[in-house]
Amino acid sequence: MKFGWRIVKTGVAVCLCVFIAQLLHMEYPFYSAIATVIALQATMADSFKQGVNRLKGTFVGAVFGYLFALVAINNPLWIGLGIIVTFAVLNYMRWNASMQIASVVFIAITLNIMGEPLNYAFNRFIDTALGISIAFMVNWLIFPPKYKEQVENTFDEARDQVIKIYRHVFRAVLDSEKTVRKESIQNLNDTISHAKKLVTLSGKENLRGKTDETFRLSYVEPLKRLERMSFAVEQILALRKGWIRPFSAELERDLTKLLSESFYLLSLIMDPKASVAPSIYLETTEHITLIHNRIETDPSYSGSNKGYLLELLHWVEEITKGASGCLRID
Template sequence: MNINKDRFTNLVGMRNIKTGISVFLCVIVSRLLNLEIPFYACIAAVISMQSSVTSSFHAGRNRMLGTLVGAATGLTFALIAPGNPILCGIGVMIVIFVTNFLKWNKSASIGCIVFSAIMTNLNGRSPVNYSVNRIIDTFVGIGIAVLVNYLIFPPKYLDKVLVTCNSLVDEIILLCGERFCCNKNIDTEHLNKQVSSLKSHIKNYKSDFLINKKELLQVDKVTKISTICDKLFAHINIVNSLEDNLLLDDKNKESLFQIYNRDILNENYKNTNLNIVYNYHMSIVIDCLKALLSMNITKREIIKTSCSK
């Protein structure tokens, strides 16, 4: 049965595939380098394979730092009395203290694991050779994971940023049209989740290595769009909190007509306090909508509202 390539990668997950490739390469490289226990290189690769190249680098760095502290402490204690229960307990406390003191908090657990491996798994082997081999194993696993993540289908956060942004703006324009032209409710909570997702993609992109100045300009533009969305939702929530059946003034009606090409049919505007407040916030909402339309990331047709006349 033929399976579409994109569908297959979506079902299995590209990170899963790259993790499998990394482990495969770890075993091959370990054999070529005559490394004693490929298991440690494979574990380092699995832990270091993250959703972005930068995340892989940081996870690998944390493991490497923890390995160095654990190996140094394990070597020192193994030269005194390998496998000694009291020294094992003291050594773990020292590893945790050192990593916390150096603010390598995420390295503490792997440091304890490496220390314990050296103290309990020597089986007559040289503590020096065993400790050095654990460092080499870890370095090999980390290096392979980072290279695989960088070279094989590297994460395309820019695509995620632009697609999420375009989808969000489209939905906002449509839902605001249905709200203010057709008097339908807006699920602002749903839209806020989409904005949070967009901000998350932006953060991941900006933290990654694979960026250039032209792409960064686009992402900065998207960041401005997310800021406009925050402002828009704040004023929509205020509008929703006001009484029903408030009236738009002529200026706001004309502005909505320019955006949606629909006449807003309501009673003649009355200059009451609530209507003044309502129209003030509506003017800001409309300005935000115009700003979003003027900042299209890709070419997009004006979305028409689907409410009945």
């Protein structure tokens, strides 16, 4: 776990929680502090969700704990029956995420009761509400999560890696002496995995947990395209092991030109507003079609590499489609 602001905020929130609980002469600051730690999550939406779940569980556990404590305290059979009833109610209300805290509160009231059951149940609810409120306010006021900015930076890094690796991989196809470091492919996959986590967290920043259409088009779809392009690059790299060399002069010339065009198109994803993008995309797709037709009609053009070449064109076309999507070319 990286040392980040969430760690600092948790410490600040617990400090505030204990201080306020002592200021209000609350009997058990422990419960408030625990609620604070649990409720302070990576995103505002998760903090809200955890807080609500804990409040629901505390309320239901307190109500049933109080009712069962009126009949008997420290009775094993009665406590077991009460847990079953509490869980049944939570399950009926579809508050399953609140079951654990509800059982803890119920047991605390019926087993470790200190004083009047009603007061104890009420105080546990107030303790929890205080802890959750402080956690939410601290998460909101002190360096609130801004995952969209991190997503943008990670996307830029992933795009840059895809562009560079694609050039190296295609050159390795043309020249058997060229090599591509495995670390570069792994770094790209790690960057995309990190981007996926950030996209998930960023999507949760909306308290309702719903991803709007703008966010989907700006982040979710581009991430899918980056994943497809990364996979295509890996497949092209794997193909080079099966080539039979040397290539015909015409084939090598056409592949070199295709590399130049497709690489230029791909490099434009770092500048999506580039006006030349549509024309470069058209030239690249036309060249792919031209090479494909030559392979199908002229055996001397491709030699024994026909199958490999057709697969190569397929993956280059995938990268081209991905680039056109990033550039929003209709």
